[in-house]
Amino acid sequence: MKAAEKEAPDAHFTVDKQNIALWPRGKCSHCSSPMGALCPDHSLLVNNRPLLLFLSEPPPEQALSLHLKKHLTIRVVLICLSLVVVASIVLQAILYPWFMGTISDVKTNAQMLKGRVDSMSTLGSGIEKNSDGVKVASFQIQMVNASLDSVHSQVLILKAIVGKANEQIQSLRRKWEEVNHLNDQIPELKRDLDKASALNAMIQALQNRLDNINKLLRRQSDILQMVSQGWKFFRENFYYFSHVTKTWYSAEQVCVSKNSHLTSVTSRDEQEFLYKIAGELPTWIGLTKAGSEGKWYWVDDTPFNKDSVRFWLPGEPNNMGSNEHCANIKVPSLQSWNDASCDNKVLFICKRPYVQSEL
Ligand code: 2F8
Ligand code: CA
Numbered sequence: 001m002k003a004a005e006k007e008a009p010d011a012h013f014t015v016d017k018q019n020i021a022l023w024p025r026g027k028c029s030h031c032s033s034p035m036g037a038l039c040p041d042h043s044l045l046v047n048n049r050p051l052l053l054f055l056s057e058p059p060p061e062q063a064l065s066l067h068l069k070k071h072l073t074i075r076v077v078l079i080c081l082s083l084v085v086v087a088s089i090v091l092q093a094i095l096y097p098w099f100m101g102t103i104s105d106v107k108t109n110a111q112m113l114k115g116r117v118d119s120m121s122t123l124g125s126g127i128e129k130n131s132d133g134v135k136v137a138s139f140q141i142q143m144v145n146a147s148l149d150s151v152h153s154q155v156l157i158l159k160a161i162v163g164k165a166n167e168q169i170q171s172l173r174r175k176w177e178e179v180n181h182l183n184d185q186i187p188e189l190k191r192d193l194d195k196a197s198a199l200n201a202m203i204q205a206l207q208n209r210l211d212n213i214n215k216l217l218r219r220q221s222d223i224l225q226m227v228s229q230g231w232k233f234f235r236e237n238f239y240y241f242s243h244v245t246k247t248w249y250s251a252e253q254v255c256v257s258k259n260s261h262l263t264s265v266t267s268r269d270e271q272e273f274l275y276k277i278a279g280e281l282p283t284w285i286g287l288t289k290a291g292s293e294g295k296w297y298w299v300d301d302t303p304f305n306k307d308s309v310r311f312w313l314p315g316e317p318n319n320m321g322s323n324e325h326c327a328n329i330k331v332p333s334l335q336s337w338n339d340a341s342c343d344n345k346v347l348f349i350c351k352r353p354y355v356q357s358e359l
Contacts, residue, residue: 262286
């Protein structure tokens with residue numbers, strides 16, 4: 001039996017027009033009917049399992065029930081299968097785009113990865129090629145590091161300088177504040193300065209007046225001092241009228257010893273002043289022509305004015321005896337000069353200009 005089951009080929013139906021045949025043909029072990037023919041109970045064994053077929057005759061009630069159950073089962077199975085198929089289609093319809101998208105993303109990512117791998121490969125080859133460049137770059141980096149160290153030290157120095165500069169800035173700021181404070185005081189100081197300027201002007205005027213007074217006082221003092229020594233003051237000159245007689249030259253020596261010279265006469269007023277004091281006695285003046293080849297000149301270097309001819313006595317100078325080379329005031333009048341011998345001893349007049357004495 002088991003051997004027969006093992007040898008038995010798979011059962012199947014063939015449909016020829018309205019005939020259904022079961023293959024392979026043989027004997028039914030159930031009813032000894034030839035294989036493929038219906039058994040008397042309308043059952044058919046296939047692989048030793050009864051197969052019920054309902055053809056033209058209705059099956060009995062129990063067989064019908066089984067048949068319905070099988071039919072229902074088949075229908076349910078078919079429905080389930082349909083549902084599965086439909087679900088599968090629906091799922092495919094839903095999932096297919098997602099799968100496709102995912103696949104596309106995967107492809108894209110794969111391409112990107114490939115590109116990156118390629119670029120990495122390129123980079124790797126580039127790195128190999130540029131190993132010398134890396135060495136140079138490493139050296140340059142070392143150099144840069146050294147430079148950075150130098151820069152760092154310089155930065156520290158600059159920081160110190162900046163610190164000092166900040167201190168100076170603070171100091172300057174304080175001074176600036178002081179300057180501002182002083183600036184605020186400027187208007188008041190300006191007013192004070194104006195007052196001080198006015199006072200200074202007044203003081204300066206007073207000082208000038210005081211200086212003038214001092215000058216006058218000194219002048220008075222100088223004049224008094226000279227007068228006390230026998231000098232007379234007339235129009236900014238001192239005159240000394242001697243009380244002794246001297247030759248002209250000796251008289252000049254006396255005058256020089258008194259820081260003066262025999263007098264010159266340069267104006268009518270001076271002439272009047274002199275002759276009135278000289279009086280009736282001949283008195284030497286500083287006019288001579290000694291050593292000048294006949295030209296009259298003043299011994300104090302005053303330029304000889306030709307107008308002075310008006311002060312000669314009428315008929316003078318006559319150079320009597322060809323020995324009269326010095327002049328004197330002979331009489332008390334405007335025309336009073338006479339030339340006489342320089343060796344005559346007569347009175348004389350010294351003249352000294354007034355000079356303001358130093359303090
Ligand atoms: O008459 C003029 C004449 O008078 C005197 O001489 C006599 C004078 N001599 C003396 O004064 C020394 C002359 O000089 C003068 O010209
Ligand atoms: Ca004379």
